[in-house]
Structures are given as structure tokens and as C-alpha cells.
Amino acid sequence: MVERAIDPLYLSEQYGTEERLRIRIEAHQRYSERADDYLDWILDRLQPRPGDLVVDVGCGVGSIHPALCARGVRAILGVDVSRAMVDASQRQANERSLPVIAIEANAQALPLPDDAYDGAMANHMLFHVPDQRAALRELRRVLRKPHGRVVLTAAAPEHRSRLREIHNLAAQQLGYTPADSVMHRFNLDHLDLVREVFPNVERFVREDAFLFPTADAACAITRRAQSMPSRIDRRMAATGRACSRWLASESRRSSAQRASSATPKTPGAS
Numbered sequence: 001m002v003e004r005a006i007d008p009l010y011l012s013e014q015y016g017t018e019e020r021l022r023i024r025i026e027a028h029q030r031y032s033e034r035a036d037d038y039l040d041w042i043l044d045r046l047q048p049r050p051g052d053l054v055v056d057v058g059c060g061v062g063s064i065h066p067a068l069c070a071r072g073v074r075a076i077l078g079v080d081v082s083r084a085m086v087d088a089s090q091r092q093a094n095e096r097s098l099p100v101i102a103i104e105a106n107a108q109a110l111p112l113p114d115d116a117y118d119g120a121m122a123n124h125m126l127f128h129v130p131d132q133r134a135a136l137r138e139l140r141r142v143l144r145k146p147h148g149r150v151v152l153t154a155a156a157p158e159h160r161s162r163l164r165e166i167h168n169l170a171a172q173q174l175g176y177t178p179a180d181s182v183m184h185r186f187n188l189d190h191l192d193l194v195r196e197v198f199p200n201v202e203r204f205v206r207e208d209a210f211l212f213p214t215a216d217a218a219c220a221i222t223r224r225a226q227s228m229p230s231r232i233d234r235r236m237a238a239t240g241r242a243c244s245r246w247l248a249s250e251s252r253r254s255s256a257q258r259a260s261s262a263t264p265k266t267p268g269a270s
């Protein structure tokens with residue numbers, strides 16, 4: 001069976017149109033605990049210099065391109081395997097007059113010359129690439145040596161673990177097997193893999209969390225961007241219960257459990 005993260009059907013469901021990716025980006029903007037700008041944080045790691053040429057592999061809708069252009073780069077080449085993403089990036093560039101060209105290509109075989117780019121990025125995309133070593137070698141090949149820099153962003157392995165925990169519980173109660181997280185294919189723990197191709201790799205961790213004000217908000221986001229609550233919804237429809245009410249009560253129950261297990265004991269008290 002093909003793994004979900006690289007299954008062409010799953011990829012076309014996620015990236016065949018812009019909608020799901022935009023919802024996920026918006027959810028991070030609206031519900032992240034940290035107030036500082038995530039894209040600026042990434043660009044501070046890339047350290048682009050005015051006049052640089054940068055390639056953005058798996059560019060999606062090009063959400064980082066305006067901020068990167070604001071740092072004075074000469075041009076960005078956006079690369080994505082999805083036509084819808086290439087069109088979205090190019091449309092944004094045209095509307096804002098950004099020096100961006102977006103092309104349809106695969107990270108595993110970039111149709112680009114050697115030693116051509118001062119900077120490269122592959123943000124939240126390597127978990128979708130079947131041959132990750134090939135993609136890493138391609139990133140290295142197109143970078144100008146020795147000064148070129150590459151940034152690879154990935155989630156932590158425990159990313160969304162609380163939502164997953166609640167989903168697993170729903171699955172158990174409703175009698176189905178939940179799908180695996182797609183993040184296990186490439187996350188912050190895959191440093192050794194990256195080191196094979198980039199021996200000087202450094203890992204930077206940016207701690208953050210989703211803070212959903214209500215269970216309805218968490219439900220709405222995951223329902224529109226993923227398939228989790230829609231599977232719960234279908235099963236619950238049969239029992240006449242509502243997913244968000246169920247999620248709210250489960251989340252209260254697990255918060256109470258956590259709070260009670262985290263209560264510090266008074267020294268000396270039994």
C-alpha cells in the first residue's frame with residue numbers, strides 16, 4: 001500500500017486546489033500562540049542578501065515570497081509539482097509585481113543548472129517526497145558553493161499530538177482505524193538524513209502551539225483542511241451526536257486529567 005504522505009490521490013486532494021493549504025496557513029496565522037512572524041523567522045535562518053537568487057522547492061501558494069522579496073533578493077524561482085500551486089504563486093507575483101517565476105517540476109529532479117542559486121528552501125514539503133535523498137542532493141547541486149545556504153523546515157514529531165490523541169479516542173469509540181500522521185516521513189528528528197547530504201546542517205527549533213479558543217474552531221479548521229472530523233461526523237451522524245460537542249467534552253476531560261496529573265505536590269504534604 002502507498003504511504004498516505006506520498007499517495008498521488010492524497011496529494012491531489014491536498015494540493016489539487018489552493019483551498020486546503022490556504023486554510024492551514026490561515027489557521028497558523030490566527031491561532032498560533034506566538035505573535036512574532038513565522039516567515040520572518042525562517043528568513044532569518046536563510047539570511048538572504050540583496051541581489052541573491054533563491055529557489056523555493058515545493059513553494060505552495062508562495063506565502064513566503066513577498067517577505068523574501070522585501071529583503072531585496074534579485075529573483076525567486078518557485079518550484080512545485082502541483083499545477084494549481086504554480087499558478088497561485090505566479091498569480092500572486094504578477095499581482096504584486098514580485099520578481100518570481102514559478103514552474104512545475106519535481107524536487108527529485110530539478111530542471112535547473114548546477115551552482116546557480118545563493119539560497120534554497122524546501123519548507124514543509126520533504127515529507128511528501130518519495131526519494132528524499134534525491135531531493136536533498138538536488139538542492140545541494142543547484143546551490144552555489146561554498147556560500148549557498150539552504151533552509152528545510154519541518155514540524156516536530158509531536159506536532160498536533162493532542163488533536164491526534166483525541167482523534168484516536170474518537171476512532172476507538174466509533175470503531176474505525178485512524179489514518180497515520182503524514183509527518184513521520186520527515187520531521188525535526190530527521191537530522192541524520194539531512195547530514196548525509198549537508199554535513200554542516202544545524203537545527204533550529206521554534207517552539208509554538210495552536211491555541212484554539214473553542215472546540216468549534218478546532219473542529220472547523222480540521223474539518224475544512226483535513227479529513228479527521230469529517231470521518232468522525234459521518235460516524236456520529238448515525239448516533240445523532242455532533243462532532244464539536246463531542247470534541248469539546250473530550251478536550252475538557254483530557255485537560256482536567258492533565259491538570260490533575262500536573263498538580264505539584266506541596267512539600268511535606270502527604
Ligand SMILES: C[S@@+](CC[C@H](N)C(=O)[O-])C[C@H]1O[C@@H](n2cnc3c(N)ncnc32)[C@H](O)[C@@H]1O
Binds near residue numbers: 063124
Ligand atoms: C505543505 S505544502 C508547503 C508549501 C510551502 N512551502 C509553504 O510552506 O507554505 C507542500 C507543497 O509541496 C508540494 N510538493 C509535494 N511533493 C512535491 C515534489 N515531489 N516536488 C515538488 N513539490 C512537491 C505540494 O504540491 C505542496 O505545494
